[in-house]
Every structure is written in structure tokens, then in C-alpha cells.
Amino acid sequence: MMIIDKLCYNSRLRYENASEKFAFAMITLFICVMSRSIAVACIVLSVTGILTVCKGGIPVSRYLHFLTVPLAFLLMSTLAIMLHIRRTPMDFFAVPIGSWYLTSSVHSFLYALQLILTALSAVSCLYFLSFTTPMPDILEVLRKLRCxxxxxxxxxxxxxxxxxxxxxxxxxxxxxxxxxxxxxxxxxxxxxxxxxxxxxxxxxxxxxxxxxxxxxRCYDGTIRILSENRPPKKKVIAAIILFDTALFVFSLWRRFFL
Structure with a gap:
């Protein structure tokens, strides 16, 4: 069994309603990607990390280890956005290379940081779902959504x-x-x-x-899986609506009023 499945089945959020976890992860991911804000990305990254580690019981070292994998790819891919080779230095830093400069601007640095944090927070939403919800439960949610x-x-x-x-x-x-x-x-x-x-x-x-x-075993073209029925909790639904609504309003405020 893969380590992600082991962590998932040992999570303290394993027996929570799968639809609630799926809705929270997908709505939060959508708001985070749509906003493209450093502040929103930091909030999402913090909240999903706290839920996965503190509420779910996933070891911090394991969680950080899995985050370093996409982070390495993001750092390598954003170097081309942040770094420039020019004859004139830019306002953030400049390293002379002969008659040229390896340089970057503050705007390029902030844009690269925004891309890294947005992508990393989106990955953290998916990690929250995969570390707390087994694959059969996710497929059952997709079945209810008429996939x-x-x-x-x-x-x-x-x-x-x-x-x-x-x-x-x-x-x-x-x-x-x-x-x-x-x-x-x-x-x-x-x-x-x-x-x-x-x-x-x-x-x-x-x-x-x-x-x-x-x-x-009489396969007729449909694979049937037994699923456990866990009723949703009103407190959890209210918390998801409250958090995602506040996050959406905050992202709109950041985009149009700042």
C-alpha cells in the first residue's frame, strides 16, 4: 500500500463525511486559483495544513516532505519568470556577468512568488482531500455528482x-x-x-x-462498491460555508479595492 493510502486510512478525519471534505477542498481550491493573491494563498495553505496535520493527525514531517516535491518543480519553473539577462540592471538585484547582468525586478519577483504560493496552496487543498478521504469515498462522491x-x-x-x-x-x-x-x-x-x-x-x-x-463474478459492465453512509454535520457545513464565503469576499476586496 502506498504511503498516502496508509496516512489516509490512519487519519482522524477518515470517518468524516466525504462530501463535506470534497466540497471544502474543491471550493477552496477554486477560490484560491481564481484570486491569484499571495494573501489568499497563504491563508489557504495555513488552514489546509492545520486541518491535515492537527485535525487529521498526519505527521508534520510527512506533510512537509510531500509539499517539497511540488515546491521543487515550482521553483525550477518560476526561475525563468523571475530571472532576466540584460545589459541594464533592474530594481531588485543584479549580478554582473561581463557586460551583461543577471537581474530581476520587484514585479517579477512578486509575480513568481504569487505563482508559487497559489500553486502550492492548490496542491495543499488536494493533499487535504487525499490524506483524509479514501479513494472509494471520493469515487462515491463523484457518483453522486452524476459523473x-x-x-x-x-x-x-x-x-x-x-x-x-x-x-x-x-x-x-x-x-x-x-x-x-x-x-x-x-x-x-x-x-x-x-x-x-x-x-x-x-x-x-x-x-x-x-x-x-x-x-x-458476473461482471455486467458496472463495478459496484459498498460505501459507508455517514450523515453530514450541520456545524461542519456551516463552518465550510462561513470560511469559503469569507475567503471569497476577502479575495474580491483584495482585487478591486487594493
């Missing part, structure tokens, strides 16, 4: 095959390590290529076995 059945079944099968591929790849990698298949760079590269080719063959074989098992 196409084909899309939901594809998501379920892809989710199932992630674990199948990870299990198969782990078994092959263990077998290669036992045979000293990764003792140096050359053999490790060769073993990695063999792992990829064998994994493809095993994946096709496992998919055929899974379909045969579904047919043996």
Missing part, C-alpha cells in the same frame, strides 16, 4: 492497477538485488531496462487475470 460511470470505473481500475504494478515491480527489483543485478551502474541500467520490459508483460497478464476474475 459518467465509464470515467469512475476507469479511475477505479487505474487506482487498482497502481498497486498491482508497484507490487510486481517490487518483487522483480528484490529478485534482481538478490542476484546482484544492481552492483554497479552498468548492471543497474541493464536491470532497469529488463524490469521495464518484464513489468509490461506482467501487467498485461495481470490485467487479463483480473478481467477473468470479474467475469467469473
Amino acid at each position: 459518467p460511470k465509464l470515467l469512475i470505473e476507469l479511475m477505479l481500475l487505474i487506482y487498482r492497477f497502481i498497486f498491482v504494478l508497484l507490487e510486481t515491480a517490487s518483487a522483480i527489483r528484490t529478485s534482481q538485488d538478490c542476484r546482484l543485478g544492481n552492483r554497479d551502474y552498468k548492471t543497474a541500467l541493464k536491470s532497469f531496462g529488463m524490469l521495464g520490459s518484464i513489468l509490461m508483460i506482467r501487467a498485461v497478464s495481470r490485467s487479463n487475470q483480473l478481467y477473468d476474475a470479474m467475469e467469473a
Whole structure:
């Protein structure tokens, strides 16, 4: 089982109503992306982090570790926006390189910071949902929202095959390590290529076995999943409406009056 699923099933928010968590995450994400404000992004990042760590019981180190993955990509992608090579220095900083300058302006820096925080806060909304809501519950919410059945079944099968591929790849990698298949760079590269080719063959074989098992259990084109019915709480709904309304009003105030 992946570490995200382990954290999800051990979360203290695991048995809260999935529709409430889904609505909070999606509405907050929409407001955050729409506002494109540093202040709104900081609020969303703080609130979702507190809910995930303090209310959900996710370890801080784990949560920060998962945040550093998108942060690394964001930093690399925004360097092109923030840094410029010009003959004249700009107002934020300038590093001379011969007759040219590696420079940046305050506007470019703030724009890059805004993009990083907005994207990171949007990711934190999705982390809140994925760290507190199992995949079957999310699919049940999508079913209630009248999403196409084909899309939901594809998501379920892809989710199932992630674990199948990870299990198969782990078994092959263990077998290669036992045979000293990764003792140096050359053999490790060769073993990695063999792992990829064998994994493809095993994946096709496992998919055929899974379909045969579904047919043996009277599969009629619809995958049915048992879902637990947890009634929504009025206090939680009121808190979600209050927070998202205040966040929306604050984002409008920041955009039109500042």
C-alpha cells in the first residue's frame, strides 16, 4: 500500500463525511486559483495544513516532505519568470556577468512568488482531500455528482492497477538485488531496462487475470462498491460555508479595492 493510502486510512478525519471534505477542498481550491493573491494563498495553505496535520493527525514531517516535491518543480519553473539577462540592471538585484547582468525586478519577483504560493496552496487543498478521504469515498462522491460511470470505473481500475504494478515491480527489483543485478551502474541500467520490459508483460497478464476474475463474478459492465453512509454535520457545513464565503469576499476586496 502506498504511503498516502496508509496516512489516509490512519487519519482522524477518515470517518468524516466525504462530501463535506470534497466540497471544502474543491471550493477552496477554486477560490484560491481564481484570486491569484499571495494573501489568499497563504491563508489557504495555513488552514489546509492545520486541518491535515492537527485535525487529521498526519505527521508534520510527512506533510512537509510531500509539499517539497511540488515546491521543487515550482521553483525550477518560476526561475525563468523571475530571472532576466540584460545589459541594464533592474530594481531588485543584479549580478554582473561581463557586460551583461543577471537581474530581476520587484514585479517579477512578486509575480513568481504569487505563482508559487497559489500553486502550492492548490496542491495543499488536494493533499487535504487525499490524506483524509479514501479513494472509494471520493469515487462515491463523484457518483453522486452524476459523473459518467465509464470515467469512475476507469479511475477505479487505474487506482487498482497502481498497486498491482508497484507490487510486481517490487518483487522483480528484490529478485534482481538478490542476484546482484544492481552492483554497479552498468548492471543497474541493464536491470532497469529488463524490469521495464518484464513489468509490461506482467501487467498485461495481470490485467487479463483480473478481467477473468470479474467475469467469473458476473461482471455486467458496472463495478459496484459498498460505501459507508455517514450523515453530514450541520456545524461542519456551516463552518465550510462561513470560511469559503469569507475567503471569497476577502479575495474580491483584495482585487478591486487594493
